[in-house]
Amino acid sequence: MNIEEIMDVIKSRRSVRSYTDAPVEEEKLSRIIEAGLFAPSGVNFQPWYFVVVRTPENKDKLLQIMQGVSKDAEPMLQDRFQKHPQTVREVTGFLKTLGNAPVVILAFQLKDSYPKEGDVIPQSIGAAIQNMLLAAHAMGIGSCWIGAPSETGADKRIHEEFAPDKGPFMAMITLGYPAKVPPAPKRKEGRFVLI
Numbered sequence: 354m355n356i357e358e359i360m361d362v363i364k365s366r367r368s369v370r371s372y373t374d375a376p377v378e379e380e381k382l383s384r385i386i387e388a389g390l391f392a393p394s395g396v397n398f399q400p401w402y403f404v405v406v407r408t409p410e411n412k413d414k415l416l417q418i419m420q421g422v423s424k425d426a427e428p429m430l431q432d433r434f435q436k437h438p439q440t441v442r443e444v445t446g447f448l449k450t451l452g453n454a455p456v457v458i459l460a461f462q463l464k465d466s467y468p469k470e471g472d473v474i475p476q477s478i479g480a481a482i483q484n485m486l487l488a489a490h491a492m493g494i495g496s497c498w499i500g501a502p503s504e505t506g507a508d509k510r511i512h513e514e515f516a517p518d519k520g521p522f523m524a525m526i527t528l529g530y531p532a533k534v535p536p537a538p539k540r541k542e543g544r545f546v547l548i
């Protein structure tokens with residue numbers, strides 16, 4: 354293991370919101386999923402369930418839902434980015450089209466509920482998602498973690514359409530070869546202390 358390489362993968366990963374038409378190779382996709390499955394999880398519940406959306410029919414079904422997410426998220430984004438209308442346009446455009454991503458992974462909780470208080474379940478699923486983003490990036494595949502459906506209430510519809518017998522929808526990840534890689538947003542000060 355080489356820490357320089359690992360740090361490079363961590364630091365050079367970006368949220369990619371625009372993809373080329375090139376498909377993601379099966380082998381690379383398998384490795385991305387494998388990376389997710391090897392994340393740590395509270396009580397070793399491995400509380401995740403991933404639906405990998407690739408066919409045109411399933412992507413269309415998802416994009417229809419995302420049209421609504423984009424529309425419903427717009428007022429919230431306008432409020433959040435009052436001085437940056439371009440950002441609002443970019444994010445709503447991305448939510449509507451998913452940036453032409455050839456693959457989208459939907460992350461659900463495996464079960465409706467777990468015998469554990471607190472938020473170990475979403476934390477564990479977040480760890481799996483981050484593992485997948487890093488594995489993808491290490492193989493030249495861009496990604497973006499999307500939490501917006503839960504903010505607009507579309508999470509219920511995604512659950513009903515794609516995994517009605519599993520637990521709630523948590524987030525989705527777009528995957529594909531980047532058409533455009535944005536610059537790194539500045540990392541903010543005051544986020545740690547050594548004691």
Ligand SMILES: Cc1cc2nc3c(=O)[nH]c(=O)nc-3n(C[C@H](O)[C@H](O)[C@H](O)COP(=O)(O)O)c2cc1C
Pocket residue numbers: 366367368369370444447497498499500501502536537538
């Ligand atoms: C929990 C979570 C939810 C996110 N939801 C969205 C989203 O709905 N739409 C989007 O465009 N980006 C989303 N992002 C990506 C962030 O905007 C992005 O990570 C952040 O701006 C830092 O940029 P970077 O990933 O290139 O370092 C999300 C990221 C996380 C971790």
